[in-house]
Amino acid sequence: MRRLLLTLRYDGTHYHGWQVQPGVVTVQQVLQDAIQSVTGVRAGVIGCSRTDSGVHANMFCCTFDTESTVPIERMPLALNQHLPPDVAVYRCEEVALDFHPRYLAQGKRYCYHIWNDPCRNPFWDRYALRRTGRLDEQLLNRAAAAFVGTHDFAAFCAAGADTAAEDTVRTVSKAEVKRDGKLVTFTVEADGFLYNMVRIMVGTLLDIAAGALPPDAIETALETGRREDAGFTAPALGLFLEKVYYEEGKTDAEKTSS
Numbered sequence: 001m002r003r004l005l006l007t008l009r010y011d012g013t014h015y016h017g018w019q020v021q022p023g024v025v026t027v028q029q030v031l032q033d034a035i036q037s038v039t040g041v042r043a044g045v046i047g048c049s050r051t052d053s054g055v056h057a058n059m060f061c062c063t064f065d066t067e068s069t070v071p072i073e074r075m076p077l078a079l080n081q082h083l084p085p086d087v088a089v090y091r092c093e094e095v096a097l098d099f100h101p102r103y104l105a106q107g108k109r110y111c112y113h114i115w116n117d118p119c120r121n122p123f124w125d126r127y128a129l130r131r132t133g134r135l136d137e138q139l140l141n142r143a144a145a146a147f148v149g150t151h152d153f154a155a156f157c158a159a160g161a162d163t164a165a166e167d168t169v170r171t172v173s174k175a176e177v178k179r180d181g182k183l184v185t186f187t188v189e190a191d192g193f194l195y196n197m198v199r200i201m202v203g204t205l206l207d208i209a210a211g212a213l214p215p216d217a218i219e220t221a222l223e224t225g226r227r228e229d230a231g232f233t234a235p236a237l238g239l240f241l242e243k244v245y246y247e248e249g250k251t252d253a254e255k256t257s258s
Contacts, residue, residue: 003099004075005063006031007091013126013237014086016053018060027051027087031062034082038075039068048101048244049108052196054236056127059243061101101244107173107191109243110198112234114184114206121182128183129238131206135184139215140177140205144186146218147175147201155221155230156204158196168194168225177205187242196233204231 008031016024020032028045036042043064051057070078075092083089113128115121116135124130154168174189186202204221207213213231214220221229 001065001067001097002094003063003065003097004072005061005093005095005099005101006075006079006089008057008060008062008087008089010057010060010088011086011126012051012054012056017055018047018049018051027060028062030084030087031079034079035064035066037082038070038078039066041066041068046101048105049241051241052236052239055239055241057241060241061105061244061246063095063099063101065097104246105244106247107189107245108193108241109174109187109189109245110193111188111240111242112186112198112202113238113240114186114202115182116179116184117182124183126237127240129202129235131184133210135179135206135209137177137179137184140184140186140209143205143208143215143218144175144177144188144201146216146222147172147188151222152225153194153197153222154225155227156197156200157194157227158200158233159227166194170194170197175201198239199234199236200230200232202231202234202238206234207231 010027015027018027020026020028028047032042032045043066045062045064048061072092072094076089079089115124115128115130118132150169150171152168153170157168170190170192172188172190174187177184177186188198204218208215208217
């Protein structure tokens with residue numbers, strides 16, 4: 001028996017997130033279908049995260065156990081022949097049988113893209129939220145700095161989530177906003193994320209930019225822990241899981257993700 005770690009990219013537009021759910025199509029489901037086609041066995045697949053409906057990934061790591069003799073270097077091409085065009089495996093490696101892609105992840109990087117222009121860009125329509133009014137990326141970058149550090153992010157968790165049953169303290173090591181032409185990108189790295197946390201971070205920044213929230217709204221929300229003190233939940237389409245970090249020596253996946 002081998003435990004194989006797959007690294008894949010996917011366009012989440014037409015999927016109801018990662019995790020298998022009855023009656024809808026998910027990324028985990030189509031990957032399991034492909035694995036079954038290649039190995040003859042429907043394997044359980046464990047992911048590094050549970051991305052929401054419509055969220056994309058440039059680097060998503062998952063494992064499955066198999067007795068298949070397909071060589072590791074041929075597994076990505078074999079799986080890709082059975083995957084839809086919007087999901088692709090680009091790396092496979094064997095890891096220890098106790099390797100868990102979620103619990104052993106030391107951190108993740110997410111990016112959220114905003115197309116800042118009155119005119120639509122068909123190449124970004126599915127991958128960025130469009131905002132027509134000029135955004136001050138320097139103002140947003142200064143505001144985003146408040147996220148950095150170890151804080152209780154209860155206010156940045158989806159309303160209705162059971163925060164009482166979960167530790168809502170996270171350590172954010174990077175939070176910045178940059179502009180590249182008309183594309184504005186929020187990048188955040190942390191040791192973990194709550195449900196809808198990045199999307200609420202983005203919504204809060206955009207509410208600050210629009211004047212709907214005061215410039216110190218992030219500090220206030222972190223202090224009170226109240227969801228109503230943070231901004232709206234930005235749509236999923238602009239969100240990408242960009243990178244997953246593991247302890248050096250556990251896997252080489254993160255070294256080839258860029």
